[in-house]
Amino acid sequence: MSSAPEHVDVLIVGAGLSGIGAAYHLQRAFPKRSYLILEARDAIGGTWDLFRYPGIRSDSDMFTLGYRFRPWLGDKAIADGASILTYVRDTAAENGIDKNIRYRHKVIRAEWSSEENRWTVTADHDGDTVTVTANFLFCCSGYYRYDEGYTPEFAGTERFGGQIVHPQHWPEQLDVADKKVVIIGSGATAVTLGPALVKQGAHVTMLQRSPSYILSLPERDAVAERLRRVLPARAAYALARAKNVAFSTAIYQLCQRYPQRMRGWIRGMQERWLPAGYDIDTHFNPTYNPWDQRLCLVPNGDLFRAIRKGQLEMVTDRIDTFTGTGLRLESGRTLDADIVITATGLNLLVFGGIDLVVDGRDVSLPDAMAYKAMMLSDVPNFAYIIGYTNASWTLKADLVCEYVVRLLAHMDAHGYAKATPVRDPSVGTAPFLNFEPGYVLRALDHLPKQGDRAPWKLHMNYLRDLPKLRYGKVTDAAMVFERAREDEPARAAH
The missing domain is CATH 3.50.50.60 (FAD/NAD(P)-binding domain)
Incomplete structure (x- = not known):
């Protein structure tokens, strides 16, 4: 029984x-x-x-x-x-x-x-x-x-002689030092991975079909740190939380109500972060309005710094096919790769x-x-x-x-x-x-x-x-x- x-x-x-x-x-x-x-x-x-x-x-x-x-x-x-x-x-x-x-x-x-x-x-x-x-x-x-991330069907993957990795299933011992790494994607995972792999010695290309809005945010919260010095931990935390709620809500509402102005504001900041003459229109100018999709944040502008230093290249194009040594794009350009990372979503x-x-x-x-x-x-x-x-x-x-x-x-x-x-x-x-x-x-x-x-x-x-x-x-x-x-x-x- x-x-x-x-x-x-x-x-x-x-x-x-x-x-x-x-x-x-x-x-x-x-x-x-x-x-x-x-x-x-x-x-x-x-x-x-x-x-x-x-x-x-x-x-x-x-x-x-x-x-x-x-x-x-x-x-x-x-x-x-x-x-x-x-x-x-x-x-x-x-x-x-x-x-x-x-x-x-x-x-x-x-x-x-x-x-x-x-x-x-x-x-x-x-x-x-x-x-x-x-x-x-x-x-x-x-x-x-x-148990699985989202990876679109790409032509020719069976011909590729390197390694294809989805971030959701990252190999524990993957060594990227001195490797040519192509990251496919433009979302939060891709903009996180790019600078991180540069620090590990990889030669990184970020390949995006279309751009995302990317903003730099300080890694440390200066207001929160000042509050911690003068208030008990719980009080400082509550005030920092309230401040950040107000700020993020204001940014979202401004994006919804004044999308063109906010697009211009974001572009102005990116012009200061990126090298003079950088092609923002191609690589950082999405077709949608700010906050129609989630904004990507990069701490202390690490992505932009990697671009300025020539350690990371942004490519905006579509994939035609994988080849034995990398990717051929619809524009005709080829990207050599030892490792391709499909940061293509969930x-x-x-x-x-x-x-x-x-x-x-x-x-x-x-x-x-x-x-x-x-x-x-x-x-x-x-x-x-x-x-x-x-x-x-x-x-x-x-x-x-x-x-x-x-x-x-x-x-x-x-x-x-x-x-x-x-x-x-x-x-x-x-x-x-x-x-x-x-x-x-x-x-x-x-x-x-x-x-x-x-x-x-x-x-x-x-x-x-x-x-x-x-x-x-x-x-x-x-x-x-x-x-x-x-x-x-x-x-x-x-």
Whole structure:
């Protein structure tokens, strides 16, 4: 006779930046509530444990990428991946969160039963099936595939005599010293890798099909450093965080409202960073407006310095084919290469690829609507974290965690066992993300929709979300609460 599955109050999927933060918020608010984290990999850290390519670092400042509840005490505002990983792991260890993590548990399926008001979650653990039940399911698995990155089909790769590497699968012993390295790509990974490989002695060419907006940001935050000298750590951190939120929000809003002026402002800075007469129109003049895609940040202008010193060449062209010794471009130019790095993007995988089922019905994500960008229509007791595309991921993660805590407290106070966002048929639909990078456009057909009005409309605006998610009511016309063993749903007063 088989024993009953292990049961917890809250099951968290993923032990990365989001999952560790979620666990902290839950155990701080509900010390007696049981929770468990299922992590598909064998270590804490998520993205920051997975990516091992040279130069891996944050593309947000650490005063906003860090947790609201735990000050970032590192000396760099734009921090390297190893320091961020240490920060996440130390947070888990100091708060005993690491004791509640089950590694190598990849969640495959989650089935909700309204009769029992609980989730039954199935995970694969080293080839064995493990089942856990939970009252609430909190998905903190990020939004891209960990087992493979995105690489377009390039003609002639079988002829290439060198090595082709995707940054998501960086070989541990890859030696680039005195090698000709071509990096294909123009996003955050490419602009990070270029200067890092130059420092390792590589001869680097960055090959981009089209340019991105690239800005230099000081590696250290001078204001934060001054605040640290005169204020306690938490106060200095809070003020630095507020300052950086205000600055990044202002830049984003200016880009949205005055795109041509901001394009000119960015170009003016690049003219000062780059050699006189450099062909900015070809290599740093995107076809889209600023912040239609995420801005790329380079600490202390390292990319521009490498270009000025002649250590890194930018080439804007399209690939015709790989050859035995490199690449032939559509312009007819050839690039010799010993190593080609395909920094060509990610593959999205929403909710870690979990199959969601509600009362025997498969949940079709493209037919679902996102409620407050953290829950799904007609899916009870389920929340997820997807961070901001135009600001730090953790700013949104902290707000979602705080909201989930308040939702659970409200359910406790009123004896509710079930909370379900129910979609109004009159709400119009729109794509989940109004954002144009390739990895998003390739996945839009697999994502939930957003609505045309609150609480179904997604706002990529921390200052707008802050009062609603941290302090606003958790009850509204869309949220249906139900008590255990009652046939009729109860709507809380709002």
